[in-house]
Amino acid sequence: MPVAVRQKSFESTLRSAKTSLVFRETMHLALDSFRASKVRFLLTMLGMIIGSASIVLVVTVGMTGRQYALDTLSSIGPNMVEMQYNGGATVGADGASTPDYMTKEDEAAVLAQVPGIAQSSPMLEVHAPISIGEGKTRDVMLLGVSPRYKDVRNLGVLSGRFFDDQDTIAHEKVGMIVEPLAKTLFGSDDAAVGRVLNLSGIPITIVGVFKQRVDTFGQSEISDDTVLLPYPVARYMTGTDTVKEIFFTMKDPADVPRGAARILDLIQSRHRKGSKYTAFTMVAILDTMKKVADSLTYVLTAAAFITLVVSGVGIMNSMLANVTARYREIGIRKALGATRHEIRLQFLTEAVFLSLSGGVVGTLLGLALPVTVNLLTPVHIPMSGLSAVVALLTSVLVGVIFGTLPANRAAALDPVEMLKYE
Structure with missing residues (x-):
């Protein structure tokens, strides 16, 4: 090995040893x-x-x-698109204004023309008094929905069952009652199943008790006084086939923004100009x-x-x-x-x-x-x-x-x- 190379190697080793010694010290x-x-x-x-x-x-x-x-949002339903009517009434020839609500036909048109939709349910809202004993009454909110509403809104059934397609087709007078109302009226979930509520003169047999899987702090359509009915029964009670809200769920969460836009455009095209609708999704809340x-x-x-x-x-x-x-x-x-x-x-x-x-x-x-x-x-x-x-x-x-x-x-x-x- 050349002397210069050996000297360089020795100097490098010496520097390394000195550095190590300084560090330890x-x-x-x-x-x-x-x-x-x-x-x-x-x-x-x-x-x-x-x-x-x-x-x-x-x-x-x-x-x-x-x-x-x-x-929380996954429990509520991340794939959900909620269509709402927000007003924009049309004034007729007699000067009276008429709301331009959505209909079941709108739901059918969306299902036929918008791809990627998994399930849907209309929602018809009506209020009725019920007796709570000792001559007292309590106003409850009746929601007319389809059997798919359970999956669309990801509801949990605590007792009994959810009404099905056969109940809907046969116009069976059955209903689901929310957990707080069941405890108020009957003391427990199980005690409510099979009981009969008189709603606007119509006897409704309770077939199940349900709850929302997460607390929405009063920010959903379901309250502590809610009773779910098959849509045809609620329609009979109101005498109209118009709905204020329609719920849809998309198969893929990634399709929710695009699907919501297409649903909104389609429903607006089927109604009078000036009517206002909103496609509400969980995406905006999540963001x-x-x-x-x-x-x-x-x-x-x-x-x-x-x-x-x-x-x-x-x-x-x-x-x-x-x-x-x-x-x-x-x-x-x-x-x-x-x-x-x-x-x-x-x-x-x-x-x-x-x-x-x-x-x-x-x-x-x-x-x-x-x-x-x-x-x-x-x-x-x-x-x-x-x-x-x-x-x-x-x-x-x-x-x-x-x-x-x-x-x-x-x-x-x-x-x-x-x-x-x-």
Whole structure:
């Protein structure tokens, strides 16, 4: 091997060994400094612990909120398109205005001309009083729907059964009663099945009790006083075949926006000009809930980052005080041959070690909550590994940024002056 090559290899090995020695010495000094001032460093780390844990928990809360929104809308029916009549009455020759409601023929036309529809149900609404004992009456809302309404609205049957196509064809006077009304009238779900309600002089036999799978907080057509009837029976009670709402479900959730637009165009084309209809879908609500969850996550994450910045200021103050307290040590090290770079690296390493230690503890605490909940309860809380990585990287960055000033100050000290300090 040529002499020049061997010399180069020797110099490279020497540099590597020196770098390794400097690194080990720097880490040893950082640990010694930590052991010498445990209480001060632990208090300084507290801000980093809180900030790092906050980042992980904020992201976890945001992900949990998003998942809850998805689960809620999935339970209501993510594929659903709800057509509503919103007004736009036409004035006739006699000066009277007539609402331009939708009809069963509109539903049939949509099913025939719009592809990708899985199921549909009209909804006819009428109110009627019922007796609740001791001469008291209560107004209930009757909804005339088809048997497909159960699947379209993803309803749960608690007792009995849902009326079927045979009931609808035969115009059977049967109905479904919502859970709160069943408990109010009969005390329990099972006690309601088989009982008869007198609605506008028509005896309706209750064949089942139902509920919505998720609480819609009063934002759906179903209330605590709802009774579902086969559409022909409700139509007989009202004397009209017009409907205010028609529900559709698409086979593919991706087709919902396009399908809703086509349904709206078709129904508007079948009615008078000026009549107003709306195609309501869960897509818009889902997008809004996602945006709200994301915005809340961003705001809370920014607050967590502010905590880290404040903690970084605390680290900088602590390190500046540490430099002042170790003037003589710095002077001795420089007198023994330590370079400015080595002194700077020593104090920068201490700052990063301090911030990263707080970041690791905070991140572990932030992850401990969702892990504990997932292990000990049936509730599933999503976790983000990315949030843990971001918290740790931010901790390192805070240590570098706020440790640079104390490190530069220590490196710039004059060893002759420093040796005078006791």
